[in-house]
Amino acid sequence: MGNIKQDLMPVIRDLSDFDQHSGNRLERWVFNYRPLFMLLMTLVTLVLGYMAVTRLEIRPSFEKMIPQSQPYIQNFLNNRQSLRGLGNSVRVVVENTQGDIFDPEYLEVLKQVNDQLFLTDGVDRAWMKSLWSPGVRWTEVTEEGFQGGPVMPDTYKGTPEDLEQLRRNISRAGIVGSLVASDFKSSMLIVPLLDKASATGQAIDYQQFSRMLEQQLRKKIEFAGDSTAHQSGAEGNGPYKIRVIGFAKLMADLIDGLVQVMMFFGLAVFTSLLIIYLYTRCWRSTFLVVGCSLIAVIWQLGIVAWLGYAIDPYSVLVPFLIFAIGVSHSAQKMNGIMQDIARGTHKWIAARYTFRRLFIAGVTALLADAVGFAVLMLIDIPVIQDLAITASIGVAVLIFTSLLLMPVALSYVGVGSKAAERALKIDMQSAGDHGFGRLWSLLDRFTTRKWATGAVLVATLLGAGGYVISLQLQIGDLDSGAPELRADSRYNRDNAYITSHYALSSDLFAVMVKTPPEGCLNYQTLVLADRLAWELQQYPGVQATSSLVNAVRQITAGTYEGNPKLNSIQRNQNVLNYAAQQASVNSPELFNTDCSLMPVIAYLKDHKAETLDAVVAIASKFAQENSTEDRQFLLAAGSAGIEAATNIVVREANRSMLLYVYAAVTIFCLITFRSWRATVVALLPLVLTSILCEALMVGMGIGVKVATLPVIALGVGIGVDYALYLLSVQLSFQRQGLSLADAYRKAVSFTGRVVGLVGITLAAGVVCWAWSPIKFQADMGILLTFMFLWNMLGALILIPALSHFLLRETGTVNSKEVELTVKPVKDSGHCNKSGVSHAL
Template identity: 80%
Template sequence: MADIQQDTLPVIRNLGDFDPRSGNRLERLVFNHRLPFMLCMLLVTVVLGYMALTRLELRPSFEKMIPQGHPYIQNYLDNRQSLRGLGNSLRVVVENTRGDIFDPAYLQTLRQINDELFLSQGVDRAWMKSLWSPAVRWTEVTEEGFQGGPVMPDAYQGSAADIQQLRQNIERANIVGSLVARDFTSSMLIVPLLDQASATGAGIDYHGFSKKLERLRQHYEAGGVYKLHVIGFAKLMGDLIDGLLQVMLFFALAVLTTLLIIYLYTRCVRSTLLVVLCSLTAVVWQLGIVAWLGYAIDPYSILVPFLIFAIGVSHAAQKMNGIMQDIGRGTHRQIAARYTFRRLFVAGVTALLADAVGFAVLMLIDIPVIKDLAITASIGVAVLIFTSLLLMPVALSYVGVGRKAAERALRIDLRAAEHRGFGKLWDLLDRFTERKWATGAVLVAALLGAGGFWLSLQLKIGDLDSGAPELHADSRYNRDNAYITGHYALSSDTFAVMIKTAPEGCLRYQTLVLADRLAWALQQNPQVQTTLSLTNAVRQITAGTYEGNPKLSSIQRNQDVLNYAAQQASVNAPELFNNDCSLMPVIAYLKDHKADTLDQVVAIAERFAQANSSEDRQFLLAAGSAGIEAATNIVVRKANRSMLLLVYLAVTLFCLITFRSWRATLVAVLPLMLTSILCEALMVMMGIGVKVATLPVIALGVGIGVDYALYLLSVQLHYQRQGLSLAQSYKNAVAFTGRVVGLVGITLAAGVVGWAWSPIKFQADMGILLTFMFLWNMLGALVLIPALSHFLLPASQARAPSPSPSSVEGLNLNSQKAECSSHV
């Protein structure tokens, strides 16, 4: 390539021969004041590192997981004081492995567990339920009228008579299958949680609460007689945080993998360490700023530091590669750093701005945890402008690269120019600029896109498995959930429709009839186990009033009868309506919370609400764990396409600004679109639904993938606009930035593939998806960019208005090989 005619930056060996007034204003500001700049960067790193260590918290929140702007959630939040137990609650099952619940020792153990949980911070004690709760009552009809009392006898002392009385009370209270297992080997404690601890007013420490549950488990399981099974949001968050502490090992593994791969590529210890240190500095800055602004890390935003490190490595490696090439040609290291800054700063800033906008688009999703993720990721990307684009070249201007490493890089270039070594790979990639190979590549991509799109149409919104899909199927949490599902008739997946009326309105005959009809409509769905509402209690109490006559197990028109039934229900089932009887829930217990189940139940409830809501009564969706998840699925479904559309609009805009050509923009964006389609197809094949944990992944993949296209295509267009052929321009681009695209793609994939063994399933899924996207974006850039360029960017079209000259100013890439070889 010695015969390439182009604008070149001269090889200057002596610093005194270089004009420090050259370059743009930013370059002069940074490089002419290197020592103050480095001291300032060091000071900022120390301060932000201290803030990250002292202020950063892992703080998950139930409310941050739900779309607070959605009508369902607003209805729930407006009425949650009247809906205790239908939001954030915990279920603790105590199993007797050597007998049943009627063992006095078991009941004493249950009492101790009940008391410890009752006194825990953050527990809504008034609505806690267990065999030892006075709110759990029995009722029966006798010749003298209604009789009732707490299920646990008031004078319980553990005698045989007390046990027999308890057995009778359990049967009369009809709690077998809800609070007592059907085989009588275990019983359940339902523990509603407050949004804030009652004593301190602070949010619940879910990790601390989960640790307390584990201490309870270890203490009471020590003898091997009893087992505790715990499910609920608090336990799930605790398990996720425990898993995240293990995930830190994967971060260390990613750093070591990056060090190894980049060293094998450069064989230069100092530049390899600098690439990794600058990327880690970005992570420290990001975490420090997040802590300073008062944000916290949660299980869903923990991937952001990984991504910031990955993007930082991508940009820092490009700078290192450019400087290494110039030093290999004999240029002084400080001058080489300035040359690389001139060539790649604008392309790097454009890529980072595209990343930042891609992340910022996530803020439009009305789920606080995703908004926080978007903010922390955008902060991290902004930080990379200072660490990877400014700090990296300035630091390299001090330390340079090893002479042997630079000469080795130059020998690799010479071998490539002679069609040896990497040259064989470059020659293979260069074939995609020819019509035959380009046509084949585009056709294969089109077929993959069509097949992937067809498969992606089957992509589901929400969970596809029972239990907690954030964890593996064999996790302790999911084993506990399977036990509870198998031994209890009522699941923890509750979907509640709220009926809002004027005070005392829920006792009106028409209201109760409509509530009964809604319950019947929900029961027709095979995924609904049963329903519960005030109408159940009214029917039972009315029949009991008339000597248990089953013919009168109905809703009477007589208001006095209804008032008496409600009075009795307020004692035995106060959760079925609020104090002034202006709100009553119709609760459906679902077999699972899979996406299809929730869609079916929501459709039934929506149709009924639209047909029967009036000024006197409103049917409001939705409360309960399944109701909240249904609202979340609706928001995710709406955001999924709009988010991708906005991400691609942002990426397209930045590409248009950079390339000044709609054809070049298509060349850059089409491979990214193919990757997104294939990623959705992969999610279908892996049985992964789109939900809060996975929604950001595709957007993040697009943001990172555009870096490859910007670095590769900007150099290719520069050469084409200098008059070179497409084949020669692409070969030069691959030799300069393209091989680093391959290096970074492999490095990033190797760094995240280890996530597949994470104890957290959704992170394992993300690791697989991100590995796929990193590798496929790399292949798309290296194969589809030349193939698409053949059709969209022939020589006549490539001479369109040039992008900002500073982004490729004075590229002297791989030129003057004869002179270069003399320095080896």
């Protein structure tokens, strides 16, 4: 970090003039046994690289996407076996583009799709629904009583009479709008999925499941086996189209997008190479900086695989961040070594000097980064907790690769003589206000009252305006479909088709009515369930509701020759028992086997945050007012119910997460600076960036959800690096008696270019995400780029401006508040031949 007087680091050209026993114990272990250290690092890299290649898996999980200790989710998990079809399921639509569903060829294709899905491992076959499922039945009332049967006639052979019979059965079953499209051009298959495949006992491989959908269904049917035309995201030109939505398909599409994402990782590596080379004009040191950062990624992935963790579409972003952070810290080491070599110091000694200057500062910065990741562990969503673990592992790895391996490797290769001369020339130009030195002189002005007042005033206005806008920040999805993917993705096009052609959406919100055995047939229970359904229907975002009450009404009326006056809930228990008996045949999903649980299902028009919040408010109020010991109304099941519970956890975690991050960063700053004034100066730019980031999310139409929640914590943890690099150097010079302007000028001269390089490198590592096919990754890339660059500008502009008001007087920075990161050791006994000893 450079907060040490230059005369404490004398220029030593000859190794015989340097005391190899100087420095602390870690330095002596690392540098005095360089060959052994490099051999050990090579072996570890090879072993972890092998583990990353052979053991690492991309394995998303439905269970990890939900907050399992949230009360709503607990209610769902405790009653999951009685709620088949209200959890993880896929909906497949087969469309006839050249006719309708009453076509023998179409029905044969639909049968092929039905059989393929039915035989697929991991499908909950008993609860699968389609026109070919025997459990999809019709019922009607005749003079002789109830009649009914499967919608698809048992004797179906494709004759005109069979097709006419099928048409009548569909009408009598009341499945138009749910299993059959309103225009009769398509029909739906509802495919519930098990937690684990029944054959293997392993969690379902969503990518393999999606591959089956693409190869066995879409390719064979929609593209008629034309492999050249079957492309991801394209639609076939044949008479039939296959449309698929559901969590499993969404996760598989995200995984497929990761293949393209790896191209962006290569672009990030190339961009970093270019930036570092333009800064150093030295290829060997440039490749070393990027190489050490790539080694960090290899270590991180290897350790993750060794510990048994898997990569999912959310944590796959972590290697990008680890690489970017590694490049920035390695560049710090390279910059220090280059400056010492330029002054004539031997490359091995220069590496040790840089290690002494920067190790503690680097560890402190990485700990601040780790806090930004580790705080995510407090969020009760397993996928975010896994992200926090993998990221924390990556940060720990950087201590070995960026802080130890980098300076040792540079002690071997050094830097080119022309690059060293160029670095020295730039330092001289900066000191004389030539070249980029004019920019640093401009920054010096922010230490004066006029410029400091202006900067603080502008920052205050930006913060106030950003705060007002950030109040509009919403939790959850703000768009229909799958916001994780692009609006024009095949998944979202399929979702748009299904939404427009089917009356009932796939966004189900279920309230579980739990009673003692046989209690769901209690008259009062049915009345309250009916009242709950009515209250839900009053909200415009609810398309329709369904429960046992609907079946009881219909069957009771049918028992009395369809008398509309008896389309109601009767007090006679025998009537209710008979209605439930008939309902168990045609709609067994309406209650469990002992009639102790029945769901009241609301079909929502979308899963936007506003819709979910309103439905939760209605249902929870009703539950609080009507739940008793014998009758409980429990929220919530269904895809929309699970998402509503997730939104509640995200809303609670959003503010508490920021508080924990800032509390931890404050502690690190207090330990580092030993000054509350300096801590305030370091934190205020971060607070401004957080506020403006939330305002940017509002402007971009991004809600706070599982995919975006980690961004702000990561930005704060990484952003504090700038203050640690710049402010501590400034405080060191102030402690030596320099004025604020002179101290800041020297701090900028020594670390200003590197701070700029860090900000640009971090931003360049993630800005290319903006072109990712995965929209949530593109959003994260834009937000992180904004936070990295804005934190850099905040450090360079607001730190001197705030210092003018809080740290202007040298008396506010005394020896008790700020200590040198590197200071002479009085009792070490190990001195170099210049008579100077050092310790960390």
